[in-house]
Amino acid sequence: MANPFLQTDFEIRWSQLTPEHIALAIEQALTDAQTAIDEIAGRDVKTVTFENTFLALEKSTERLNQAWGKVTHLQLVADSPALRDAHNAMLPKVSAFFARIPLNAALWERLRAFWNTAAADELSPVRRRYLEETVADFRQQGADLAQEKRARFEALQSELAQVTQKYAENVLDATNAWELIVEDEARLAGLPEHAKAAAQRSAEAKGKAAWRFTLHMPSQEPFMTYLEDAELRREMWTAAVAVGGKAPHDNSPLVLRILALRTEKAAMLGKANFADLTLERRMAKSAATALAFVEDMGVRAKTAFAHECLELEEFKARSLGTSAGRLAPWEIGYWAEKLRKVRYDFDEEQLRPFFPMDRVIGGLFELAKRVFGLAIVERTDGSAEVWHPEVKFYDMRDDGGRHVGSFYADWHPRESKRGGAWMDSFITGGPRPDGSRAPHLGLMCGNMTPPVGDKPALLTHREVQTIFHEFGHLIHHLLGEVEIKALNGVNVAWDFVELPSQILENWCWERESLDLFARHHETGAAIPEEMFTKMVAARNFRSACAVMRQTAFGKMDLLLHAKPELTAGLTGDVESVARAAIAECLIPTEPASPTIVKRFTHLFSNPVGYAAGYYSYKWAEVLDADAFTRFKKEGVFSRKVGAAFVEHILSKGNSADPAELFRAFMGRDPELTALLKRCGLAA
Structure with a gap:
């Protein structure tokens, strides 16, 4: 019987995926992948074609990616000592294997040989895009390095994978402790x-x-x-x-090591810093452009931010009959909520009874049907196993009845599960050479309010937005129609990937769409108009603080990765450096609140991840706010606009430059106005 981690069935048999199978599966997958790469690298240079080099390379690691993807997924949702040990035992080998691919001189010679042929110039646009992206990937991962530097580069990549994994484990373990x-x-x-x-x-x-x-x-x-x-x-x-700041889960030395390794990597590749290396192929193109964007957002919010901070201090003083002064950091959320209630006569908790999880999910699926022509049905016949009893499995079909993909949904917290919310993929399908189409397989995970006793899970409006957000990522994957898997779905520039997710959040604020799912869990009544009016009025309450919070995260990220001199040689606590970089963006409190640098998993739990890319959330907000104006103009349930979004954005993956895709949908370049209006920073 085949190793369960190597089985390629669409319905994954989770009950069979136990830690003792991991080492054998990954060793076998590594061997097979290396054999396939050796075959490409050993090919006569005179016989190279797109199919036997670039396409063969893409296929060479598919089995390994699927097997390792199952391992890493389980480590995120069902962590255990045995699983963690098995994962960490193989992590250096997997990391080293992928680091070696661009450093394989014979393989690189074959790819460049085809790159320089007339046939390369005659490829279809999608194939040409893949050729260019692959060559750029190789160069960004050290393919042009001198031979004497390659061993160090490989070791660096492997260590970076291990150190970032340890950072993530420390955050999880400290949280659970x-x-x-x-x-x-x-x-x-x-x-x-x-x-x-x-x-x-x-x-x-x-x-x-x-x-x-x-x-x-x-x-x-x-x-x-x-x-x-x-x-x-x-x-x-x-x-x-x-969290992440105390033994035995102290991430302070790990942050410094990660930054040092990233800086060394950039230097070896001829870049001034890791941010410039990372951003050269994203929409921003450079650290300077991204930093200028983030700082501009901070400048636009600065006056309102100072007013909001002072206003909260004065509100607390009036409420208690004391003189105004700095709030303690553990008072901010508490007094902000009291001020919101006074100003808008609105309490977010009043909305919770209108957001039972099942209705939210049902309304989301109805929205997907109306706007994008998608039919989503839970599979309950037992043919699809899940990794936990709370997990559900769904099939998705388009309006022609075609099975476009399936997905798992896992929404509630567990001690064995990573915090936060995310989307990921198990199988990338898409068009086949024979003209048929393979379905995609993905997942959505979160840590939402769980049900209590016989009551359903009642969500906050923020949690509802998170579910819509992850679903946006999911349909970006499931609706991919690119023939080359590496260009399909969410495999796009990091500062473009949040457009499909963030645009879905807009429907959480529209009366028409809320009425699809925002129903009282006991009476079935819609949100009263008076409450809806207050909810919308309160939307931009302390919005400048929210903008400045994102500015702080993005700026800290960029400065740490664009200015290596800030931490070079540092042996103490990185907190002082991180705080100094963003001091003017932080709410003044007494005592001062530390930054999240030691628990910032977006930046430090992955060799790249959102490192030098956290600005992408705000960057993509410009895109999503602008793009949603078309829905507002033509109808929030417009099938025509939904079809255009599928055609030009969701189905295209990375088959073209993201700026071209946005222009194809909107007919122009993005404009900042819609975002500024949405967050109350412009009339």
Whole structure:
């Protein structure tokens, strides 16, 4: 029987994917992939074609990518000591293998040989795009390095993979290591009932008759927003900001090592810094362009930001009859929510009963049907296994009945599961040479408010937006129609990849679309018009603080990766450097709140990931706000506009320059106006 990690069935048999199979599977996949690459590298240079070089190279690692993808996915959603050990034992080998591919001189010679043929100039646009992207990938990964430097470059890549994996493990382990047990119910005054019930259930699961709180967001967020007991809020805040900052989970030395390795990598490839290396093939093109964009957003928000900070200080002082002064960092969320209630007579918790998880998912699928012509049905016949009982499996068909893809959805937190929300893929399908089409297989994961007892999972509006966001990424993958898998789906420039996800969030603010799913879980009633009006009015409450928060993250990221001199030779705490880089973007508090540099998994839990690319969220907001104006103009349920978005954006992957794709959809280049209006920074 084939190793379960090497099976290529569309329906993955998760029950068979146990840690003892990992080493044998990955070793075999590595051997097979190396054999395929050796065959390409050994080919007579005079016989090279696009098919026997570039296409053969793409296919050479497909089996390995699928097998390793299952391993890394399980490590994210079902972590265990045995799984972690098996994953980490193979990680250096897998990392080293992929690092060696561009350093294979014979392989590079064959690729360049075809690159210089007349046949290369006659390729179809998609094939030419793949040829150019592959050559650029090789050069960016050291293909032109002198022979004596290649061993160091390979070792560097391998170490970077291991150090970033350890960073991610530290964040997860530190998050799970902390709990707060409250035995006196009186101290929970102000906490919403759903949060209190969830905490009681969490305590019961640990055999305790009390209320248990953790650093997972469904527990932490309502606690820090509503709990009246400031001392308890301080205790949770202290624990949260310490994640990744204390032994045995201290990421301080890892951050410095990661930055040093990235700087060395950039220098070996002839770049001034890692940010310039990373961004040369993205929409921004350079660190200077990205930094100028981020700083411009900060300048536009600066005046309003200062006003919002002062306003909150004065509001607290008036409420308590004291003189105004700096708030403690564990007071910001609490007093901001009180100010929101006073100003708009609106409490986000009032919306929660209107967002039961099942209705939200159902409404999302109905929206997908109306706008994009997609029919989504849960598969319940047992033919598709899942990795946890809470996970669901769905099939997606287009309006012609064609099976475009399937996906898993895993929405609730577990201790064995990484925090945050994400989308990923298991199988990339698309057009086949015979004219047929293979379906794609993907997944969506999150850490949303779970159900409590016999009550359904009731979500916050922010959680609803997160689900829509990840679904946008998902359909970008599932609707890909590019013949070359490496160019399909979400394999696009990092500062373009958030357009499909962020544009979906806009429907969470439209009355027409909200009425599809925002229904009271007991009565079925829609959100009352008065409440909807308040919700929209409060949308830009403290929006300058929100803009400045994203500016801070993007600026810290870019400065750490564009100015290696900031951390070169540093042996102490990286916090002081990170804070100095973004001090003017931070809400002034007493005491000062540390940055998230030691728990910033977007930047440091992957060899590249969002490193030097966190600005992409705000960059893509410009694109999504602008693109959604077409839906607003022609109808939020417009099938015509939805079809155009599928045709020009979702189906095209990286088959053309992203700026060209945006122009094809909008008929022009993006404009900043729509975003500034949406976040209240322009009339």
